[in-house]
Amino acid sequence: MSPTSPLLSRHGAVPDGRADAGIAAHYGDPAREQRALERGRAVVDQGNRGVVTVSGPDRLSWLHTLSSQQLTDLPAGVTTETLLLSVQGRIEFDLLVTDDGERTWLLTDVGQHEDLARWLDSMRFMLRVEVADVTGDWAAIGAAVDPEDAPAPLREASVRFADPWPRLGPGGFAYTVGEDHPAATWRWSVFLVPRTDLERTVDALGEVGIGLAGNGAAEALRIAAWRPRYAHDVDEKTIPHELDLLRTGVHLAKGCYKGQETIARVHNLGHPPRRLVFLHLDGSEHTLPAAGSEVRTGDRAVGRVTSVAQHGEMGPIALAVIKRSVDPAADLVVVDGESRYAAAQEVIVAPDAGQVVGRPAGLLNTRRG
Template sequence: MPPGYHSAATGPPTAYQAVKRGAGVRDLSAEGRLGVSGADRADWLQGLVTNDVKALESGRGCYAAYLTPQGRMLSDMRILALDEAFLMDVPATNVPLLRERLEQFIITEDVRLWDRTNELGRLAVHGPDSPRVLAQVLETTEPIDPEQLASLSEHQHRRARWLDTDLVIAGSNDLGTRGFDVYLPPPRLPQLEAALLEAGASRVDEATWHTLRVEAGRPLFGVDMSEETIPLEAGIEHRAISLTKGCYVGQEVIIRVLHRGHGRVARRLVRLIEETGEGPSDRGPDAIAPPQEAGSEPQDVPRFTRDAVIAAGDREVGRVTSAAWSPDAGRSVGLGYVRREFAESGTRLTVLSRNEHVEIVEITVASL
């Protein structure tokens, strides 16, 4: 599984509550980053990805996808328009494929595409107190108003300087709360992380990050989306697709579904919330928490798992793609695909997982 997915358990409560009530920090450098520079970079990338990158002014950004000619996803990505280049956040496993595919379209254009994964680290800082914590650390070099950081919209970014290092700070809604991604040279990243922890942030482990992502309803490529996924099935069209830009790879299929099919696809990604929030002691013998490391805090596991069958009566109508135990909700939450006729908010379904039938009291179409 790619970074950001965890098999089952919720991490330590302190990390979870830090993001919910304070500030949490996580090193996301293991994810991939590509750079695109050159005088023709905007025109070139405009014809390849689903969103309108030509409309981006320096300091802005967008979420987008790169599709096959059949309209299926090869990758999703975040694109930041820096002064001198585009910076693209992509799944690490997709970096070689994207470089190979995209470089084929560089013919006479003044474009350079390169792997920046080892050039720039990425540190995520999330939670309602994240502007204050980040500003407190940065002010050791230059004064910065926490409200200025808090005003950054998703993908909007600015430059800053810390010690002798240039940073890029981008707004992020990946966990459903105020957050930032800080890009900087990898040798400086541990020092910045330590300073953020000293200023009051808590380190966020992979299991907690997974739980927060699932709670926020954010699909993850390689888990909730794959090379078989049409963006409309995953509900990302409002964030990732421009309906006013020119042609891009796979556009014909997307427009046909939207205009002729009125946006109807065979399945839709939905959020799942179980009917009751039973604790681990109320679950069956197969629903036990995994072994804990010595000294670690107790963890909870969801009552259903990835790839569990979603049923309406005795009919299979879908599968779970992500599952987590929500400490705030006190119940299992998840993401999964269901047939379109069952993808209506309020539909009651059942997840068949382990030795249990877990009643789903609420589903919401995942269109974040």
């Protein structure tokens, strides 16, 4: 279970729902909160995220063997993203990872921490590692800043994650087309503070002019940055290629790990069966479709909405996972009950992504960020 935040008792707090129950969707003024968050003048309560630690001298080499990322020589204080996959290459856990020289810290999405700690503990065998679910001790605070530019009450946090999205890491590969990415200026950091100090930290931030923004503001910025999120954009069939997660979450040249065969086969010889798209939604309904709503072209269902938000400048926006074969120029419609929303798509994952062996260079963006 994810903890319920004490910040829900703050004036104006409106609880979020579904995956993000336990934190506030907003505190009474979503548009203002989003603007403040984007300017680095607000923070977001992400206390529903999970935190798992791994200690012991074998921790990084052990995690390296289990995951999709190169972790053996991860420098202290550096953040990377890694995936734990099924044998079929489907995403089971999506984690931000940092190490402080003594412990490796794993930041999970909502509801993952208990299963992650249990699974890791079952994989220890005779190695010198200890796994602990410390979600009850630590609360996460998100901000659209680089860690070193954070206000003083956050710079004092002993554990900090700097989201690597969308910069290509060593061994990564981009499935987007072209040189420009809407997240070129995206900065997102997560700071861990003792859960007992969460309210005191938020009060200290308020004293230096940093307010609270709701989770809806963070989701709008994330969707606009094409940043996939496990709790919303992953289902039981998702492979990393479909969400452009080879960019930050996979090292294509590392050694054996569970799911590697699928990663290599699809990337080198095949195509992902689905692709992530960004949708501009018709705002004339004055409502938003629910996540999970069907995406159609004509009368044919071709996918589903995975994330949706109201953006202060772009209006209603969404991420959706659709069939790879859908024409990028096709008119789409999102259907939620009796409501229909016209949707213009922007390509995130290229329809011809994959099959890199033997293809001419330059068809996909392999420029390092």
